[in-house]
Amino acid sequence: MTRKVDWTKIHDKSTEALEDELNIIRTVIIHHDPKYLIPELTLFCYLFLNKRVVEPGYLEYLYGLIISEGRQKEYKGRFSWAAIEGVMQSLESFFENWVYSNLSRKVKDLKDQREKEKQFLAASLSTDYVLNGGETNYELLKSQVMNVFQSSRKWMKKNEGFTITQVFHIIEAITGLYEQRLSAFKEDIVIASQDLMDRQYCLMAGKASASEEERESQRLYKENRKELLARYVSNRYEQVKKDILLITEEDLMGYEPNLDKKALHHFIQRFSSYIDKPHPDFKYPTDDNPFRERPIVSFGDTFIVPSILSLVWAVQKEIESDILMDEEYRETYTEKKGRFLEDEVNQVFKKILPGCQVYSPVHYYIEENGEKKRCELDHLIMYDSNLFLVESKSGRFTKTARRGAFLSFQSSIVDNIEKAFVQARRARKYINDNERPVFKNKSGKKILTLDNKEKYFNLFLLNITLDNFGQAATNLHKLRDIGVYRYKEYPWSVHLNDLKKIAEFIEFPSQFLHYVHRRLKVSNRLDMKSVIRSSRELDLFYNYLVQNLYFDDITSNDLIILESGGENLLNHYLSRQGHKEKPRQAISAGMKAIIRRLEQSRQFGHSYIIMQLLEMNANARKHMERTIDAVLDTSRKHKGKITEAVMKMEEADLGVSIIACEASALNHENWLARCYMRMYEHQTSSWLGLINYTDKATGEKVDAVLMIARKEPLKEDPQLDELLDKIGRTV
Incomplete structure (x- = not known):
């Protein structure tokens, strides 16, 4: 019996839970100055979020909430690593409950099944809209955006103040500057932490007595210095300023002097959200998110780019929206x-x-x-x-x-x-x-x-x-x-x-x-x-x-x-993030060799035969390879004789002949005729012949393939039956 889903109960429970998490997040936001909160949050994301799976939509929503609140009169203080971790956990919990709340809200009062299906789809679409802003492979994304807008460079220069080539020149300058600063930041923290750890160990080693904490540090210094260094790095991270990703237009010009200064200014202006302009209507993920449309956060003279991907997605969508507003150029x-x-x-x-x-x-x-x-x-x-x-x-x-x-x-x-x-x-x-x-x-x-x-x-x-x-x-x-x-x-x-x-x-x-x-x-x-x-x-x-x-x-x-x-x-x-071995279909070397020969033959219909081979399950493929090995083994034991095995693949419309001999006693025409007869005998529309023989002239071992591909099996024919009786049936 199928249990009836209580959508009202799911809605009430998930909505209450998401509101609780939202209150936690907003409390943190309103108690911290966004001029410090956003840079520290951004630095944390650039440094550590590659180690945990966080949907891009989560972060876009969080930045949207921060921007929507605007500036407050008073703030409690700076952000901590623990506070960021807490916000991330609340954010994940919020979205888990939002997915259920969003769905149950749409279907809880519906009786008609077709209308329910519509609303299931609507909820699923809106969830996908929030969580997936666009293509995540940067190179593919860049290629598409560049090529789509390249032919509109004159329009963009006139109406936006920059071309798409200049856009990516700017974006990659931001990326390069960030990488440079992040690398130096990490190096400074590690070097400073290493130096402090070494000095403190020397001091502790000279002490007559040591506390339990000091003894633990001494043990780790000798046995697991990497873990001890990580603790020092964590402490050091809490103490340093984290505004290294706040930059100016002059910073970018200094990093990449070949940037077009006017284009840079227009671009930053076009895609900046301003922290002193609150957006009170933004509360839930499907509301218009100010960060999604303008993902550069501006603090006046300085600005920060929390997500490069979000910026490219915004360029892709916003520039096209601008173009489509132009009735003369739209078509x-x-x-x-x-x-x-x-x-x-x-x-x-x-x-x-x-x-x-x-x-x-x-x-x-x-x-x-x-x-x-x-x-x-x-x-x-x-x-x-x-x-x-x-x-x-x-x-x-x-x-x-x-x-x-x-x-x-x-x-x-x-x-x-x-x-x-x-x-x-x-x-x-x-x-x-x-x-x-x-x-x-x-x-x-x-x-x-x-x-x-x-x-x-x-x-x-x-x-x-x-x-x-x-x-x-x-x-x-x-x-x-x-x-x-x-x-x-x-x-x-x-x-x-x-x-x-x-x-x-x-x-x-x-x-x-x-x-x-x-x-x-x-x-x-x-x-x-x-x-x-x-x-x-x-x-x-x-x-x-x-x-x-x-x-x-x-x-x-x-x-x-x-x-x-x-x-x-x-x-x-x-994107080359930790996966060294290319995911591939499990096809054995022997089967690939057969496929390769068929591909190289370029005989008309070869792809149909290969598709039939690929239709076979793993057991059928193994059986085919074992049969090939058995035929070759029998041929070696009975030199001078032709050894043949015939298989009809139940999973595919395909029959296979495997022939082995010491001399090429079967010429091409005889072999083709033999395959043709086997195809008739087994009533398949395609046949694959595999032959292994020794060439008399050269003494070379030869592997060859032959194939016949038709749309339907051969019709009953008394003459073919007579020929089949002569060569011997296998059924």
């Missing part, structure tokens, strides 16, 4: 942004699928209501026996939509995901309905005719977005349940940066094809009772690396939530 910017995304998508596919044919954009004509209509597809990409029909959407996932406003959210999904599916599906229908589909470029010149279209095994529908639609893109099947998405088929909708990250972990092209295949299977479980949910694309990809994203045999009413921490692990590896 030009939108067109340039769209072209940038299309170019990026083309480049990513060329990286993942070397040698692929990219046509972008393509145009074609259909009949609609008795009239000829010209249609466009952003990308048609061909690789081996696979066609990708891809749309690129550079529209915004607006602030109101991310906060959970239903109509705004629905509009964002329709414009950026549903329309993409409709356009890609229309192109697929055009291909399916026409014997020789023809595609043209923008000027009307024919650039592609799909002859023998039936030979393509896979036709994938993809949508690449410039904004990250997060859980909306990874849970499209749930959107249909609440009336946001209208169709019973879902494309793979993926954020550009997530696609770039996935590309870094793909070992060979067919692996990417297999991931797309598995990813679409997870999204399109239309007849399944079980539901697979994930709020992060990289969690899905990590599951693929670990267990093939395989859920085909789960048919019960299960809810499977993939929150494995895979996104964090992959992101940490890409």
